[in-house]
Amino acid sequence: MKILVADDSRVMRQIVIRTLRQAGYDDHDIVEAEDGRDAYDKVQAESPDLVLSDWNMPNMSGLECLQALRSAGSGVPFGFVTSEGSPEMREKAAGAGALFLIAKPFTEETFRDALDGVIA
Amino acid sequence: MTLAPGATERRAGAGPRPLIPALIDAATVEAIAGEAWIALVGEDELLVPVPGELPADTLSAWVDVVGPWTGSVVLTTGRQTAADLTRALLGRTAPELLDHEDVADAYGEIANVVGGNVKAALPGPSQLSLPAVGVAPAVRNPDDVCRVEVLWRGQPLVVSVQGALPPLPHPLSPHENPHPNGASL
Numbered sequence: 001m002k003i004l005v006a007d008d009s010r011v012m013r014q015i016v017i018r019t020l021r022q023a024g025y026d027d028h029d030i031v032e033a034e035d036g037r038d039a040y041d042k043v044q045a046e047s048p049d050l051v052l053s054d055w056n057m058p059n060m061s062g063l064e065c066l067q068a069l070r071s072a073g074s075g076v077p078f079g080f081v082t083s084e085g086s087p088e089m090r091e092k093a094a095g096a097g098a099l100f101l102i103a104k105p106f107t108e109e110t111f112r113d114a115l116d117g118v119i120a
Numbered sequence: 121m122t123l124a125p126g127a128t129e130r131r132a133g134a135g136p137r138p139l140i141p142a143l144i145d146a147a148t149v150e151a152i153a154g155e156a157w158i159a160l161v162g163e164d165e166l167l168v169p170v171p172g173e174l175p176a177d178t179l180s181a182w183v184d185v186v187g188p189w190t191g192s193v194v195l196t197t198g199r200q201t202a203a204d205l206t207r208a209l210l211g212r213t214a215p216e217l218l219d220h221e222d223v224a225d226a227y228g229e230i231a232n233v234v235g236g237n238v239k240a241a242l243p244g245p246s247q248l249s250l251p252a253v254g255v256a257p258a259v260r261n262p263d264d265v266c267r268v269e270v271l272w273r274g275q276p277l278v279v280s281v282q283g284a285l286p287p288l289p290h291p292l293s294p295h296e297n298p299h300p301n302g303a304s305l
Contacts, residue, residue: 011210011229056248083232083235083237084240086239086244105155106159
């Protein structure tokens, strides 16, 4: 399985990848993207099985990336990993077609709760 | 309470524009920061609620919140402590010699997580800016500040949730906004 991790913070991408491994999802290919535009391009080029994306990023936000992907016909499973976990943001995420929203700070248990059933 | 000129036109509801002490207390800000530290920096990395004197050479990281309450969530600590935080976040992947971009990225991300959670505790809808790192924005109204002083590994760190009157400019759209992490260090 291939997982695309999109975050404009390199440190946060590392923490997300580390947490994925700690949560037991350690045998998957990881692709990194540094903003929403890069994530959009890499979904087209790399065909990941899942996208884990930050929300607030330069060039293209995570929400704009998800909307652009759906407009282009991509149904790639998509979840947010973001510092903004308010009910309003969760509603926007779900409305755009996101499967889940993991709020930062997170733990490996948070990842397991969100990803069980999504990652084989 | 002092309102900035034009505040009446800007406010969304019937009441006066709220000041931060009416919206969030220091215990909540401290709890948010403490959770961020444990999750991002490490399980044993506690913030001790004891004030300390900041050194002369400090570095701040912050995000702006624009909404019914408008202001900044600012972390300030010594420059060396900011570097230590960066190493703690990077863990085994930390380079031998940190560059400014590493510190801006890691320290800014901590501010982003703390700021995002403070925003979630405030009345919305609000928008959150991308993080910036450098010299902290000035306190504009001492009555519109929630300030928490803690120690991390014995070093002082301040979390300041501080209002902006007059309001800060609306965050630029992502298309217009270059990543500000390279701000002056």
